[in-house]
Amino acid sequence: MTFSLVVMIEVLRAVAGLVLISTGLMIIFGMMRVINIAHGEFLMLGGYTVVMAGKAGVNPWIAMLVLAPIVVGLFGVLVERLFIRFFYGRMIDTLLATWGLSLFLMGFVTVVFGNTVTGVSVSLGSVDVGGLRVSGYSFFLIAVAVIILIATYLVLRHTKLGLIARGTMQNPGMAAALKINPSVVYMATFGIGAALTGLAGALLAPITGVVPTMGIAFVAQAFITVIAGGPAIITGTISAASLLGSVSQLTTFATTPVVGDVALLFVAVVLLRILPNGITGKFFRRSI
Amino acid sequence: MMERSDRLATAAVVLVLVLMFGLPLYADPFQVMQLTLYVVLSIFALSLAFVWGVGGILCFGQGAFFGLGGYAFAIAAINFGDTTGACALALLVPALAAAALGYFMFYGRLNDVYLGVVTMVFSLIIWKLINSTAGPEWHIGAARLGGFNGIPSIPSLNWPGRPSDQLDPLQIFQVALGLLIVVYVTMKILKSSHYGRVAIAVRENETRAALLGYDVRFVKLLVFTFGGMIAGMAGGLYATYQAFIDPNVFSLEMSAKVLIWVMAGGLSTFLGPIIACIGLQYLALYLAENTVVNSQVVLGGILCVLVLALPSGIIPALQELALWTIARIRIAFRTRSEVALQDGAS
Numbered sequence: 001m002t003f004s005l006v007v008m009i010e011v012l013r014a015v016a017g018l019v020l021i022s023t024g025l026m027i028i029f030g031m032m033r034v035i036n037i038a039h040g041e042f043l044m045l046g047g048y049t050v051v052m053a054g055k056a057g058v059n060p061w062i063a064m065l066v067l068a069p070i071v072v073g074l075f076g077v078l079v080e081r082l083f084i085r086f087f088y089g090r091m092i093d094t095l096l097a098t099w100g101l102s103l104f105l106m107g108f109v110t111v112v113f114g115n116t117v118t119g120v121s122v123s124l125g126s127v128d129v130g131g132l133r134v135s136g137y138s139f140f141l142i143a144v145a146v147i148i149l150i151a152t153y154l155v156l157r158h159t160k161l162g163l164i165a166r167g168t169m170q171n172p173g174m175a176a177a178l179k180i181n182p183s184v185v186y187m188a189t190f191g192i193g194a195a196l197t198g199l200a201g202a203l204l205a206p207i208t209g210v211v212p213t214m215g216i217a218f219v220a221q222a223f224i225t226v227i228a229g230g231p232a233i234i235t236g237t238i239s240a241a242s243l244l245g246s247v248s249q250l251t252t253f254a255t256t257p258v259v260g261d262v263a264l265l266f267v268a269v270v271l272l273r274i275l276p277n278g279i280t281g282k283f284f285r286r287s288i
Numbered sequence: 289m290m291e292r293s294d295r296l297a298t299a300a301v302v303l304v305l306v307l308m309f310g311l312p313l314y315a316d317p318f319q320v321m322q323l324t325l326y327v328v329l330s331i332f333a334l335s336l337a338f339v340w341g342v343g344g345i346l347c348f349g350q351g352a353f354f355g356l357g358g359y360a361f362a363i364a365a366i367n368f369g370d371t372t373g374a375c376a377l378a379l380l381v382p383a384l385a386a387a388a389l390g391y392f393m394f395y396g397r398l399n400d401v402y403l404g405v406v407t408m409v410f411s412l413i414i415w416k417l418i419n420s421t422a423g424p425e426w427h428i429g430a431a432r433l434g435g436f437n438g439i440p441s442i443p444s445l446n447w448p449g450r451p452s453d454q455l456d457p458l459q460i461f462q463v464a465l466g467l468l469i470v471v472y473v474t475m476k477i478l479k480s481s482h483y484g485r486v487a488i489a490v491r492e493n494e495t496r497a498a499l500l501g502y503d504v505r506f507v508k509l510l511v512f513t514f515g516g517m518i519a520g521m522a523g524g525l526y527a528t529y530q531a532f533i534d535p536n537v538f539s540l541e542m543s544a545k546v547l548i549w550v551m552a553g554g555l556s557t558f559l560g561p562i563i564a565c566i567g568l569q570y571l572a573l574y575l576a577e578n579t580v581v582n583s584q585v586v587l588g589g590i591l592c593v594l595v596l597a598l599p600s601g602i603i604p605a606l607q608e609l610a611l612w613t614i615a616r617i618r619i620a621f622r623t624r625s626e627v628a629l630q631d632g633a634s
Contacts, residue, residue: 035401035404035405083592083596086596087595091401092346092401092404093595093599095346095401095404096547096551096591096594096595097591097592097595097596099544099547099588099591100587100588100589100590100591100592100594100595101588101592102588103541103544103584103585103587103588103591104584104585104588104589104592105588106584106588107582107583107584107585107586107587107588108582108585110582110584111582111585216412216540220405220408220409220412223405223408223409224405224409227402227405256420258416258417258419258420261413261416262413262416262417265409265410265412265413266413268409269392269406269409269410270392272392272396272398272402272406273392273395273396274396276396276397276398
């Protein structure tokens with residue numbers, strides 16, 4: 001009983017982890033259709049922001065929850081203006097360009113910080129679950145993931161900003177006719193996506209450690225989650241993350257984390273064979 | 289059949305490559321050995337040039353097939369003690385893997401971008417798996433997989449069926465060069481054959497090709513499988529040339545490199561990727577030796593600039609530039625002669 005409770009919490013944590021790494025991509029790729037292969041490096045930059053802030057003596061919680069999203073969000077805006085905006089509507093070129101960006105960032109950070117793992121320590125103690133101890137940080141991650149999802153849903157569904165963003169992505173020409181500057185909307189949306197990614201990277205830093213190549217571990221999972229989710233981005237991300245997170249965590253319990261990762265990717269590929277448009281291509285089609 | 293000019297160009301390329309067989313007689317053995325690597329990687333570049341350029345399939349995980357070929361060769365060669373069977377497996381294993389992956393992708397009707405992501409995920413899966421096999425319990429027969437440490441002391445190629453008759457490095461260079469010529473010519477012939485034309489038709493317009501009665505999924509599967517096999521051949525050669533292989537062949541950098549070569553060389557050609565491969569690989573080596581900058585920074589920068597400035601590739605851009613210059617010279621010449629004529633008339 002207790003053990004199954006702990007397993008459940010761990011499964012939830014895995015799902016929350018997938019949600020965290022995917023929300024930024026859900027906006028940039030799911031909504032804007034910009035294939036950002038450098039997504040993993042945005043996560044990595046979030047992690048390094050925390051490391052840098054820690055060295056400067058900033059409280060780690062402020063660094064994680066405030067500084068990381070701001071820094072990476074601004075970086076996202078910069079990259080969008082200087083680089084990404086030339087590629088809208090040209091998917092293959094975007095893919096190659098952001099891959100170049102990804103390699104460049106990885107190499108650049110390696111030059112600056114060296115190819116070593118930097119630990120980030122924040123402690124939330126541990127919670128006693130019927131005699132077994134579960135890290136408090138797991139609960140924190142689950143809570144943040146839920147808050148991010150609810151906030152994104154509310155903004156997209158119930159605010160004018162969300163309406164403008166969704167409308168512009170659907171039909172930029174019509175949005176422009178209604179006195180909205182699509183270019184600014186694209187920039188802002190990309191920035192928000194990057195900010196969410198930076199936040200996720202900062203939140204995951206205490207678990208994984210920060211290293212220039214940390215993005216590689218996440219980028220495949222994030223993409224496969226968003227793709228498996230399908231066109232309704234939020235519902236899709238939740239359902240895909242739940243399915244894939246459970247599969248990987250349960251497999252991890254039965255075998256090793258590596259096999260868990262492989263199981264995740266394998267299930268996703270098989271899922272795409274059955275549902276080429278993702279989960280929400282078939283179910284929950286009318287949701288966001 | 290190929291067009292006449294195309295046939296002439298192919299013949300010229302083959303002639304140059306054939307002349308290179310004589311290199312071991314004249315050049316410094318060390319340099320010839322280094323050249324082997326370029327030849328092997330050129331075969332790898334050709335594999336993607338075919339899959340992407342002819343078939344229009346953007347494969348982000350071509351490194352996976354290269355690595356599978358290398359690992360298949362290494363494991364088989366260590367187990368058999370003879371490289372004849374190992375060579376066959378280096379072709380067979382990646383071809384089967386490509387066919388299996390291709391079945392899921394093409395029969396699931398995934399389009400360009402999803403295709404790219406799935407192939408990338410595929411190579412990442414293998415990279416993770418192989419990396420975690422460091423312990424002694426991970427072995428296939430006598431060959432230990434070695435995880436991130438890789439597999440050392442892979443036997444050198446030997447004459448078919450004569451394990452004691454190993455080839456020396458210079459002979460391996462000639463074998464690799466021979467294979468490069470065979471692959472290059474085969475691809476040229478395939479491209480202009482009926483099958484190649486069907487593949488190009490599918491690349492240009494899938495719906496139209498399907499409506500004309502071609503099984504689009506099967507055509508793509510064949511192209512992808514063939515490309516996987518050629519990549520595996522390059523991987524096997526790489527393993528035997530280095531006598532060592534590690535999981536980095538499955539890394540994103542490997543797949544990125546080959547993509548950059550093909551892009552830089554020009555998607556529509558086979559010679560371009562070879563030239564770009566040799567040029568960029570030499571540049572990377574030069575930069576690494578002089579430790580000016582990190583190689584990833586350079587690779588990433590090149591890719592960014594290429595996509596921004598020369599989306600069609602360096603070689604086609606140079607061709608265009610050459611044609612443009614000739615046209616300009618002609619115009620200038622003609623106007624000058626016209627002016628001279630008028631002067632003479634007045």
